[in-house]
Amino acid sequence: MYGLGLLKGLRVTMRHFIESYTYDRSPLKWFSLKGRYDQEWLEKRQAIEGKGLFTIQYPEQQRKITENFRFLPMLVYDESPDKPRCVACGICARVCPPQCIWIRRATDNRGRPQARPAGFWIDFTICMSCGFCAEFCPFDAIKMNQEVKLATTDRDQDMFYDMDRLLVSAEYYAQLHPTDYAREEEARRAKEEAACRAAAEKKAAAEAKKAAAAKKKAEAQAAPAKPDDLTRIEGIGPKIAGLLAAAGITTFAQLAETGVERITQILREADPRLARITDPTTWPRQAKLAAKGQWDALAKWQERLKGGRE
């Protein structure tokens, strides 16, 4: 029948019309004190199975922003705004597609660059909200904010954010992106624990080695002498004292008899860097005085020495 198609279409629109009044509430509640745009009814209409009216009354009603929503970048600090997580590595500034990030690296009082930013600017007039800076930051220092109401009358000044306006606390970040925050903290804890465990294992291994060496030495020497405090020799710290002990040098007398080359060799075997930065030339002579008990003479000489060097 001609016109049937039209009537079919009108049937659909009529059903939509009626559903917008009946889907979320029964006709008995039409005169309820609850407004037409009550939150509970709204959620029912907006659900995936929902029917009827789909629109909301903005700004009185606002939709919940999803956790992953990203708008503009922000910088995260942990304890205080003086110490941002950022180390000024510059990956965000380089990966940024519209190149809207500028970083000034901080320097110490001698002019050497340091691992923190002295200035950090983002030009939000050209930021395209892609989120690459947050995604590629190795230190979880830059994240995406969800604040969207940034209307201003002076875009040149007000949309040009410096570090003061970019910095937010870690708590704020955790509130915006709880899942991401929890995952990152978990990863960081695991990393720290692994580092801790690795250090502890290394220490234990070193101690076991030291103990074994000392035991070997003790077996070799029938009558071991009572060990002296080698750190009284200027230039020898606890670490080097430990190394010397592992090599069987535990008393001043033994050290006094050891040649400079032998000491250097012991140090080099333990750690080449250590051998480069220490100079054992005076150690046997200092030990000789200590072994004889001439502490006054030793102290007088040590005053002239600089870190054990003449």
Next chain:
Amino acid sequence: MAIDLAAIEAQVNTAFPGAVVDRDGEWLVVDKARLKEVATYLRDEMGFDYLTHLSATDYPDRLEVVYNLYSTRPDLQGPGIPFKVRLADKENPHLPTVTDIWPGANFQEREVWDMFGIRFDGHPNLKRILLWEGFEGHPLRKDWHEPYYEQEHKPFKSRWPRPDNPRPRSAEERVRWRRNVRYPPDFDPENWEPIPEIEIDQADKIDINGLKTDRILLNIGPQHPSTHGVFRMVVGLQGETITSVYPVVGHLHRNHEKIGERNLWTGNIPYTERLDYISPMYNNFGYVVAVEKMMGREVAERAEYLRIIMGELTRAINHILAVGFLFNELGAMMTPMLYAFTEREHVLDLFEEASGARMMVNYYRFGGVARDVSDDWLKRCRKVVDRLERKIDEFEYMLTDNEIFIARTRGVAAMTWQEMIGYGVSGPVLRSAGLAYDIRKVEPYSIYDSFDFEIPTHETGDLYDRYRQRIAEARQSLKILHQALDRIPKGSIQAGKKAWNPTVPAGEAYVRVEHPKGELGFYLVSDGGTNPYRYHVRSPCFVNLGALEAMSVGHLLADAIVILGSLDTTMGEVDR
């Protein structure tokens, strides 16, 4: 089906000795003087009748014009013949046009003239297309520098963190408008008059039953609610009948391709979704597929499924929206369109939750996707798919039998698929005329070959068939979605390491995907660095617009807008 390029080269060289002068990787290099003969031979004798992509590249010592030719013959569908012409003369480059062999080359050749300054001898209307007539210079030449030019490649040196970095200035302070802008030597803005696209012929008076009427030109747009963005049509009218249509595009032109050459490979991903902002996920998809092909990179399995899910959601909602818009343009103001938008909201909610944004998603990465989705997300996605199924039924029930709709659309803008192939038309419009040509089937990418779906076709290619075609394709998308949601595996969403500045091996490639609107191709040239040497987008909307005039002539003015709407164009992609 693999194509034996060596055999084709030999065959062409037998027919025209010396026509193929060289082989450059997968590209045949054709002699400029024999181009037309070779093109005609490839079309008529060898069955490669479908020219989809034509663009150019500026190398230090030469210009190259590249062509990608495909076949619609069932036994030859699949990879096509890529060939190129080398032009050593950079001062005054010119080569013969192929518009008389493929009318669809018209717009793309005009674009190459506009961007590279390469003349096509014998072109019917070689004018600038994206820029204004009178613009100085050809922007995609490597020696052309844009305003705000800072450096050849990103990242710019001033973005490296250094102790002496000054407080930067805002864009307006930093670079003045005047710098780097070149005008023609005799340009005077006070007395400049725009060059009209079409000359009005006042002598063109026609006597109909004693009534003398003028042929008039009517400008529709650029600010018109139904032109899908900022688009102008200069329509020639005889009474109410359309005698000519001249599309004027470029109002949204931002030189996307020059920006792409400045960007890092990674940095182009968020730019691609600004092309077709109605279906941003699929632009991402096309770009990463193209770059991964050049890199030879693996993709994580779960990421492949997520890509398909996002891509097909995009396609389904794009088609539903296109149907809504079609009715808007027919004058069924708002109702079907707003019903379509309601459905789109649910899909955009899913996108927002997965990627962080509703439209500017930036979701695809080389080797994977940006974020994983939760099981809850997949559950809700399934519910949305079920809802879309119900809603498509409702749309069909509401609209398909509508007598006014049928009266307005049946037989309007009908075109055979052979004609459409000539114009380079692709996508649902082409399939609605009866040719089952879908890149997901003929040249499968990603994991489309593991899904069970059909390529629906219709017969006449008129507006009514285009509407039914979109509905049918949306249903097939939902079918793919059901399978993908059933089979999606657990595991990693990123294969290999995600680097911020990956390099791409030197080479060139044209990779195409089946975008909801047609064939979306990326023509990429890499010099082995972290930035593309050439980055070209073969936009389906831009090429489809080339058939607008042929479809509209002879119909009524009231149909012009509907025909434009049925092509489902997005100006962000046309103008680039």
